[in-house]
Amino acid sequence: MKPDTLILRLSASKLECSYRNESGSPVVRQLTDFAQPGSLCDLPTTDSTLLLLSAEYFYFREVTLPLEGYSLTPQTLSWLTEDTVAENADDLHWTILEREGDSLQLAGIRKAFLTDILQTLHFAGVTVRQAMPEGxxxxxxxxxxxxxxxxDHWLMRYAEHKFSVLNTALLEHLLMRNPAQKTLSFNPLPFTHEPTEYLPGQDMLACWHQQAPTAEVNLLHGPFRVRPAVTLxxxxxxxxxxxxxxLALFAWACVKGFVFWQLSxxxxxLSAQGTALWSHYFPTDKRSSNYKFFFESAAGKTWPDVMSRLSLISQHLNGLPMLKIHQFSYDKDKRTLTLTLKVEDAGQLAQFIQRxxxxxxxxxSPSGSxxxxxLTSEVKP
Structure with missing residues (x-):
C-alpha cells in the first residue's frame, strides 16, 4: 500500500476516512453526510484511493473447476456458484481472490450495491481505485x-480469504461448539474461551496502517474497472x-510517389528492351506485349522452326546420359544449325550422330573448350 493512500471504510451509517498527514501520522475522520455532491472534495488529492467493505456484503466461496483449461468468465463463475448462494448468482459481481490448481477462492458482491456506492463516492468528489473486503x-x-x-458485532477472519461478521451470541455459540479453536482477539471476549491470545486493542483503520495486506485483491475489474482520466x-x-x-502524410506521399516513378x-x-529483342528475332511480328504467351507460335512461323528442331534433338538424346546440350544456334544466311554438346562418352556421341x-x-569439330x-548440320526441310 502506498504511503499516500486514502483509505475509506464504509459502515452502516457513516464513512470513515484515513490518511497520513505531513508528519506521516494517521488521521481518521468520520463523515455521516457523505452522499452530497462535493462533500469529500476537502480530502487529500491522491491517485491511490482504497475502499474497504464489510464482510457482510460478500459471499465467500471455494469452487473447483470441472475441466482442465476451463474458461473463466463472469458467466462461468456465476454457473459455478449458483447452487451455493441464496440469490441469483448473475446479480453478483465475482472476484477471484486466489487460484491454486483447479481450486478458486471467490468473493461475490451485489452489482447494484457496488455500483451505487462507487457512484455516490464519485459524486462526492472521490474516485476509488481499489476496493476489497476490510477483513x-x-x-x-x-x-x-x-x-x-x-x-455490537465482531469481524472474524477464519481463513486466508474468508471473513464473517457475527453478533456476540452467535460468536459465543460458535466458540462453544469449537472449544479447542485457537483465536486471536484485539478486544476482550465477553465470555471465557481458553485458547485465546489477546492483541493490543485498535480499530480497523489502525490495523490497515500498521499491517498492509499481502493479498493483491481488487474488486474493480470488468465493468467496474476504473477508466483512465481524459486529459485535455x-x-x-x-x-x-x-x-x-x-508533414508525415506529405512525406509518406512523396516516398510512395518516388517509388512509383522508379517502378514506372x-x-x-524493360518494355523497350523486350520489344527490341522480339523485333530482332521476329521482325514481321509487330507485337508489343505478352511475348511469353505468343513465343511458341511465333517461333513456329519463323525459319527454321527452332522448337521442332530442339524437340527432335531431345528425342535423339534420350538414353544418352553422358551427352548434355550446352548451346544451340542457327545461321539463317548459311541455313545451318550449330549444336554444342558437353560430351563425357565419345561412344554415345557417335550413337547420337547415327540416330x-x-x-x-x-x-x-573441336569447340576449343x-x-x-x-556439331554442325545443314537444315533439312
Whole structure:
C-alpha cells in the first residue's frame, strides 16, 4: 500500500476516512453526510484511493473447476456458484481472490450495491481505485481465527480469504461448539474461551496502517474497472500534432510517389528492351506485349522452326546420359544449325550422330573448350 493512500471504510451509517498527514501520522475522520455532491472534495488529492467493505456484503466461496483449461468468465463463475448462494448468482459481481490448481477462492458482491456506492463516492468528489473486503487488514495465521469488535458485532477472519461478521451470541455459540479453536482477539471476549491470545486493542483503520495486506485483491475489474482520466490537450499542442500529421502524410506521399516513378521508369525500360529483342528475332511480328504467351507460335512461323528442331534433338538424346546440350544456334544466311554438346562418352556421341541422320547430317569439330564438341548440320526441310 502506498504511503499516500486514502483509505475509506464504509459502515452502516457513516464513512470513515484515513490518511497520513505531513508528519506521516494517521488521521481518521468520520463523515455521516457523505452522499452530497462535493462533500469529500476537502480530502487529500491522491491517485491511490482504497475502499474497504464489510464482510457482510460478500459471499465467500471455494469452487473447483470441472475441466482442465476451463474458461473463466463472469458467466462461468456465476454457473459455478449458483447452487451455493441464496440469490441469483448473475446479480453478483465475482472476484477471484486466489487460484491454486483447479481450486478458486471467490468473493461475490451485489452489482447494484457496488455500483451505487462507487457512484455516490464519485459524486462526492472521490474516485476509488481499489476496493476489497476490510477483513484483509486482520492478521492471518493458519488454523487460527482473528477477531475484532466493531460496535455490537465482531469481524472474524477464519481463513486466508474468508471473513464473517457475527453478533456476540452467535460468536459465543460458535466458540462453544469449537472449544479447542485457537483465536486471536484485539478486544476482550465477553465470555471465557481458553485458547485465546489477546492483541493490543485498535480499530480497523489502525490495523490497515500498521499491517498492509499481502493479498493483491481488487474488486474493480470488468465493468467496474476504473477508466483512465481524459486529459485535455492545449490548443497549441493540437496544432503542433495536426501539423506533424500533415508533414508525415506529405512525406509518406512523396516516398510512395518516388517509388512509383522508379517502378514506372524500370517498367518502361524493360518494355523497350523486350520489344527490341522480339523485333530482332521476329521482325514481321509487330507485337508489343505478352511475348511469353505468343513465343511458341511465333517461333513456329519463323525459319527454321527452332522448337521442332530442339524437340527432335531431345528425342535423339534420350538414353544418352553422358551427352548434355550446352548451346544451340542457327545461321539463317548459311541455313545451318550449330549444336554444342558437353560430351563425357565419345561412344554415345557417335550413337547420337547415327540416330539423328534421318533429320540432321551432323559433322563434328573441336569447340576449343575441353569436354565440349561442336556439331554442325545443314537444315533439312
Amino acid at each position: 484483509y487488514g486482520l492478521p492471518y495465521h493458519p488454523e487460527t481465527w482473528t477477531l475484532l469488535q466493531q460496535e 490537450v492545449k490548443p497549441a499542442l493540437r496544432k503542433i500534432a495536426f501539423c506533424a500529421l500533415l 521508369q524500370q517498367n518502361t525500360k 539423328s541422320r534421318d533429320n540432321f547430317n551432323f559433322s563434328s 575441353p569436354g565440349l564438341t561442336l
